[in-house]
Amino acid sequence: MFKDFKLIAGRPVYIQVKDYMKSLILRGALQGEQKLPSTRELSLLLAVSRNSVISAYTALEDDGFAYTVQGQGSYVASAAASDSTTAVSAWTMDWKTRLSSRALLAEELDIMKRGIRAGKGTISFTSIAPDESLFDLDNVKRAFLDRMSVEGNVLLNYGYAKGYKPLIDYLRQYMEHKGVDMRGKDLLITNGFTEGFDIVLSALGQRHGAVLCENPTHHTALKNLRLNGFDIRGVAMEPDGIHLGELKRALEEEEVDCAYFVPSYHNPTGIVMSPEKRQGLMKLMAEYRVPVIEDGFNEELRYSGSHVAPLIAAAGSGNSIIYLGSFSKVLFPGLRVGWVLADQELIYVLESVKRARSIHTSTLDQSILYQYLLGGHLEKFLKRARTEYKRKYELTMACCKECLPYSRISGDGGLHLFVTFPKGFSTRELLAACREQGVIFTAGDIFFTDGTGQHTLRLGFSRVADEDIRRGIEIIGRTARQLLG
Template sequence: MFQDFKLVSDRPVAIQVKEYVNRLIIKGALQADQKLPSTREMSGLLKVSRNTVIAAYEGLKDDGFTYAIPGKGSYVAAMVGQSTADNGGADGSATWQIDWKARMNEYAVSAVELDMMKQGIRAKKGTISFTSIAPDEQLFDMGDVRRAFMDRMAIEGQVLLNYGYAKGYKPLVDYLMRYMENKGVDISGKDMLITSGFTEGFDIVLSALRPSARRGAAICENPTHHTAIKNLKLQGFEITGIPMERDGIDVERLEAVLQTNSFDLAYLTPSYHNPTGIVMSSAKRSAVMKLMMRYQIPVIEDGFNEELRYSGAHIAPLIATAGQGNGVIYIGSFSKVLFPGLRVGWVLGDRALIDTLESIKRARTIHTSTIDQSILYQYLLNGNFDKYVKKARTEYKRKYELTKACCEAHLPEAQLSGDGGLHLFLTFPTGVHTRQLLEACTEQGVIFTPGDKFFIQEGEGTNTLRLGFSRVTDENIERGIQIIGKQARSFLKA
């Protein structure tokens, strides 16, 4: 006994000793009322200092795993509920087994089936991966983030470590309300809920708008964000997709569908649409909003990547074009441009709606991490955001132009879309099946995201793919696209 103790370098030694002995007691290797080796003897057995063992023994006693008899030493305490036999307790409860997969409901099974990350590619080390559209962590200004954390903790650290409010950290709510007002949004009659990123906000909104007596009906662009498709399906919505054109959703097709069907909501991503990268034109934004108003369909607007505009004039979000109207629910976050590790997003909408969503949020998770909210607030307050976004735009624009040029040179057969953001979308002639292309490219050390994952109906978009370039080096961008081009041409020849 005590021969398998191994130290790791990143934890206090006394805690490691305490946890090691603790595990021996729980496993039954050390029995109730058994005397532990003296502190001097244990220090020799584990090759640690005697003071370390003394501290570990004190911790075990404080946690109720041992007791001390003055002048005699430390002994193992009896544990309530500990198994009485190796093959189970006296009542056989330790052998109790449940088939959990058989117990899973339709929601749980669907969540697994729709889990794109779980179904994703297991790439080998050194693979050139175009699958991510997360920000490049090399751009993160760690000094400013550290300063924001220290500043906020110095001001109200004890408060931040306690429970917060379901609606959100008020200084951040106030800041983001002004931020949205600067985008042209009329905030009168509106309010905001802070969420743990876009996905939670979207799920909360869907759960509030889902009809009780029937399956819901949603309309969206086709293709669209896979996370949106997943959550709409999990919430029981039937989805109707409207094709995309070079400047956004096909308005004529949208109007035709609205004339013959009724919908509970629309989900739209007007800026740097995922996956196509298309920015909806001002004319189409106006036309879409008139249709939604005419048919009284609430719009969930995804503010995806609005900050990554590389050229041209500012285009107001849909919620801004709605003026004082309350028909648009805007969900935003800085996850793709700033720090996705800070799980902060926001829902901006009608005051009465937000009041209800606040109660749903409180019932589910009580509140979003106040520490995360306060760090983001102080970072924004310190004026770091504009400086960072300027740097990020410059770098991502350069990578965007490099990726676009490489695609035009090595993939001339593919039609490109993407006006900015962190990815490009490619549509090949029908002879190229991108899942088969992915298999061929994987063998050559390159992976990407097949485009069919973003389409509503199975069998659509089989000749499309998304290329994320934000975390790929210049050298690998060119080398990877060359490989994709070579494999694609072999498919076209075949």
Template sequence: MTVTEPAPSRAPVPPLAARARGVGGSPVREILAVTARPEVINFAGGLPAPELFDQDGIAAAFREVLELTPAQALQYSTTEGEPALRTALAARVTAQGLPTAPDDLLVTTGSQQALSLLATALIEPGDTVLVESPCYLAALQVFALAGARVVSVPGDEDGVDPAALEEAVLRERPKLLYLVPTFQNPTGRTMPAPRRRAVAAVAARQGVWIVEDDPYGELRYDGERVPWIAAHPGAEDRVVLLGSLSKVMAPGLRLGWLRAPAELRRACAVAKQAADLHTPTVNQLAAARYLDVLDTHVARVRAVYGERRDAMLAALPDALPEGSVWTRPEGGMFLWARLPDPYDTTALLPQVVRQDVAYVPGAPFYAADPDRSTLRLCFVTQTPDEIQEGLRRLGRGLAAR
């Protein structure tokens, strides 16, 4: 006779934390997964052009590090970052108009980690965070995961409106304001210098942190560089500047940095210790060597990306329906389009993808009240010929509605 053992009793495991249950995945990541087929011309990603990576130069930097200082390169490092890289980055930031010492910087595993560290160091559940409208959607994810209440500040083609910002600060008493003032993601717009001075003055009067995220600032194709908000009087002790090597060197190295006042920087370092101890040593040392030739590489990238931006701007009038409007960015990676009513870019995306082309609908970039007629296009990953063909496909997809 066979004896059947009773099934062991199984109690349910404890649930996920409320913050994890309430935050969804990245819509851009989900779109990229759907459109990974090689025949799709993908304007949805925010990916640098891989054919422009300086493979030889980066490989040489790694070889030098591994040949000359292998014990250091393969060992643990300090949480704050390798002194050689912090010294080189500080010199670069200083040369761009913001006096900076190596100890003012914390090296992070991409500037996305810097956002997460700041959220850990600054935000209590229920705190208010002010953002642009629309806003970089991965920042919205970070703030949501931290339990923040996210409020959009009204603005225009120059960014947040200073008067509306001051009203929002007085009404909401936020912990911080998050901005991408230069070649903003998703719109591509740049906040002019007078607006930056006014925003810095609001922060000085009202006592609020500004997180100034600048991953695209070196990718300028037209016009003159605009000084960081962090460089304006009154902003010295309340602006956190974030930078990244992802868009100008290689995103796979995951190298970013934050510049912050001492107390906040130390708090972020403690948060980083708990997260990953430190950013990979060998990557930091190789980057420190590569910074010597970075400007030459960036000049080449700017020339190519500028041509690609121009190709997209030239082809857009024939691709988008009559009545559409779009930004004309001076740099960066993106432009932003608004279609006439009643176009809904989220609803239209599946039929556009059937034409083997993709974009990002605008709705996920809004903290509230999304404009469903908007979309983001990345112009740096494809060649001018591919951009022209992709926009022809986009026009067919939009016309098929």
């Protein structure tokens, strides 16, 4: 006994001693009313200071696991000790037989569990998260301290399901500056895009049980559509956005409950839908009376040309667009803050759905983001981030054009490029061969609604060093040529 104790760096020693002794009591190694070693003896056995053992014994008493007899020492409390005569017999259950079909489907669709792990030294193009070396840490720290000094006691208590009002007010103005008519509209703060999307889908009635979207599209969106029981009808993409002819055909052939579109820096293709197509799409949606869920993915990462207004701006005073926003790819994904902008009566209902699910989004996270935005840091940060991401974007594009035997490359900005190879080529086979050489990427078939796309891949460049971009794409290109023969 006492020989398996090991200290973990960075954690108070007395807590580690307390937890260790508690585990001995719980598993019956120390019995009720058994005298514990003296503080001096235990300090020698565990190779820790006596003061740490004294503090640990005091904490054990506070937790009800021990008691002290004056002049005699410390003893194990009977009530806390394991008693084999009264213990409930251990039994096991096959939990898979108790799981819902939704839970099993979620596990089946969870590509993160089955994805390729990037080993040490691997060049990974799989991520489209921001580059943490660009994070504006000093101003984030300042925002935290400033907000805590103003209302720290409030921020650490329960918040409101709808969200932190100062942030809601700020985002209203932010969306107005994007050209959105805010009359009759309202905002709900969520834990990023994913929760907002799931809340909206769960609240929509399924008259037809079907949704229209671009093909390919955001894999997380596909997963949530399937988990919520929707059939998915994908519409092909063109170089400037969704194919309007095929969209009209799909609307004529099948009634749908809603449509989901990613008009800016589309994931995975990186295409920015042209203004003309946005207008054409909106006319079709109005003609067929189909509400739209708009994913405002990476709108701020425009490297060239003028800003393109979101679909919800083109809707004017209409209320048929549900806009999902987030700063996750632009600022800090660790602050899980997103928002739903929609008709105020719809938001009134979604607020109740949000309250039933998670009570509220972290008020602390919301307040830090608000203070950061209020300080005018967003534009300064975006200017620096755009410059760096544009440089990496141009480097990655140049390397792809030089090294890859592609049929098409798309991506007008954002944090990734989408590469299409000749029909019949397998990027899964390419991925397996490249992995052996220390390079991985995301095979494109996971983004398609109909099981196609086996000849495509997505390259995320935001977190890859310049030299690794050059070397990694050279390896992908050389390997692809070998496979093509």
